[in-house]
Amino acid sequence: MDKRVGSVADAVAGIGNGARVMIGGFGGAGAPIELIHALIDKRPRDLTVINNNAGTGRVGLAAMIDAGMVRKMICSFPRSSDPRAFTEKYLAGEIELELVPQGTLAERIRAGGAGIPAFYTPTAYGTELAEGKPIAEFDGRRYVQERWLKADFALVKAHLGDPQGNLTYNKAARNFSPLMCMAAATTIVQVSRLAAAGDIDPESVVTPGIFVDRVVEVPHPQQEEDLVRAGAACA
Amino acid sequence: MDKRVGSVADAVAGIGNGARVMIGGFGGAGAPIELIHALIDKRPRDLTVINNNAGTGRVGLAAMIDAGMVRKMICSFPRSSDPRAFTEKYLAGEIELELVPQGTLAERIRAGGAGIPAFYTPTAYGTELAEGKPIAEFDGRRYVQERWLKADFALVKAHLGDPQGNLTYNKAARNFSPLMCMAAATTIVQVSRLAAAGDIDPESVVTPGIFVDRVVEVPHPQQEEDLVRAGAACA
Amino acid sequence: MTQNTRPNSRLSNAQIAWRAAQDIADGAYVNLGIGLPEMVASYQPPGREAIFHTENGILNFGEPPAPGEEDWDLINAGKKAVTLKLGAAFFHHADSFAMVRGGHLDVAILGAYQVSQKGDLANWRVGSTGVPAVGGAMDLVHGARQVFVITEHLTKAGEPKLVEACSFPLTGVACVTRVYTSHAVVDIADGRFVLREKLPGQAFAELQAMTGATLHVDGEVADLVAPDI
């Protein structure tokens, strides 16, 4: 079994109109810029995208939104240093927003990956973000029932990846990516370096290969912050 | 801040009658034998113990049970190569058993650590282990509601530990321990080697120090399998 | 592969394990229950390599070590010493059961006391006496894409293990997808037993008489043959 694919274009094959796509990264840390732009080249439409944010500048996720590919964003914080792509579409009523508290977003994704259809959290109890959700009391405190989140595809960026899909990440670029790998039917990973089988210490594997379907090497990945600073229109 | 303590006796200080104690390990892998025997020396009674198993031979958890310290076991598999300590007490009606499927046990402990008071799982639906528990349907499938598990203390064995309590484990000795560290009010760890602050790669930390309260070095820990094979009555 | 051409009167345990192993694809993620299911690992067809998961936190473990080489921190769910293959990973129990419950395993293989035609499984206790112990069985029967049971066709007392409804306490409801027995390969489909393979030397009526519920035929019934092992 070898999960390596030869190009980012091959890596994103099969993502069609209406797909539900999780994209790793917290701001630019862990954003799989090259996979996103390979997807933009294919222009699927009506996507539901799950990410903590909603893009910045004109690159990466923001470029997907600019290209009119995203019907709905599920995120916690659709603001950034330059949020105009999302903001314009949102204020024009051209993109739907499901706003989810950050920890609830993470836990819903983990639940999707772990086969937990619903759980209770104190987060958002009594706020407008809990409206319409079931409430239950445990040990005298009230909690909101939240549902799992799953996706058809996850696009994530990792540091090392071996042929079986075992992954490590770089620093805080880890963020949502290990959870998204669990929660997507097909997980697509750009790694900064391919490792040989056995090169990753089994103790240090962060995402075991069982959660990964395709691995493509992008040896010098672009960093969203650099692209935004350079005013890049598109990678 | 320095979480190191000088002896296993100091490490288990404060565990009193009626305490709820999680003990790491899956069989002998990760069993904190030295901490357990330090606790046996103090003889608290009426403990509720949470472990995957219920001890083997006459050492470790089995010795605690033999000593009459355990009022209730919460576990998935109270059988072993030599289960007589638990079996005798159980058949005599002297120890209570809450039997929990292994994955549900792990998830309940994680939920306790993560502030999730309840969750739904397909596991045990339609079986006697789900009797009396709320059932709910999501997307056409039925699930059992399970509650979090927390403890007053966790006793675990790790490989490296630094003064801040960051931990790594050895191979499959990891098992329930990272979860138990999260779910106990006071987490007590025997490490095979103390590391200096900064000696553990931040990428490879399995249990971040925030989940750990006391760390004691036991450089040559005993292994349950060896003790049982040697017929040890008590470590 | 050498196959026996002489019809068996029944498959041995090793042959049942061999037969189940033929249905595991290269690269499949597989959890083998303690006991008879563990034998499946020995019979992977040449050129195929499954990745074995053990619920105590290892992916891609291998053969037992040589005697005296055991590392008791490197064990499987049956608490037997194992070794690692290249590309192995360790993880904690919550992640391990996320793999199970979250539908990431391709195949889980378990033993059985009884399997019902609805796919209900009873494999954890036979009554209400003694010390009950469940381990990971109730988790494993949910989540894996295919849940295989490998078992004798009859109990030692000669009772059918494939039944209309289980009389023993259930491990899971409507969870088994396929059953490999000493006498047949049977799918669970729409709440019915569908016979896929039977021993070439045994008449359908005889097999049906050994089975506690109707065996449906839906398409070809192939010969169940296994090599002498």
Place this chain on the structure above:
Amino acid sequence: MTQNTRPNSRLSNAQIAWRAAQDIADGAYVNLGIGLPEMVASYQPPGREAIFHTENGILNFGEPPAPGEEDWDLINAGKKAVTLKLGAAFFHHADSFAMVRGGHLDVAILGAYQVSQKGDLANWRVGSTGVPAVGGAMDLVHGARQVFVITEHLTKAGEPKLVEACSFPLTGVACVTRVYTSHAVVDIADGRFVLREKLPGQAFAELQAMTGATLHVDGEVADLVAPDI
């Protein structure tokens, strides 16, 4: 510690942050919200070292790097570059919020639009227009053992921020434990504001007039003083 002996007419933002920092114990695990709360890290008393958590997956991060030394994979929740201290750890978002929701943080410090006497907090949006964004605030207000708010006592328009009931959308219900303002330190206890410190130069009646709900006195009211910083 040098302290100003001249009574302040109000505390500056830095002084509010300084005052909150005095209540953080050595070794405490602390999450500082984006903006004003981040300043608290600069004013830890000598000999005390808190361990800072950022919800995007770092424990024990330190100061910003020198300009030009930024690593954009090493950022905090405000997406500013940080450095690591010895004994740092990385983890994913679910583990990070397990720390938050699971009650493992000693202190979370947030800003506020409004705080009610019941401890309700409104700090994420002021109305129903524009693009809403919540981030981790709704998680942080639950779970931390102490939830501190640091804020001006009045809005720029001169309205009280400490109120009987919040009129802005809530971030959390009954979650704030203590409020540090430009004019006072106030605990939330049993659904009431309890005044703990006030500016020595300000009369109680004047402070009460600036406050949208009754300020209760329960024991000593100390002088709120901060060094010139």
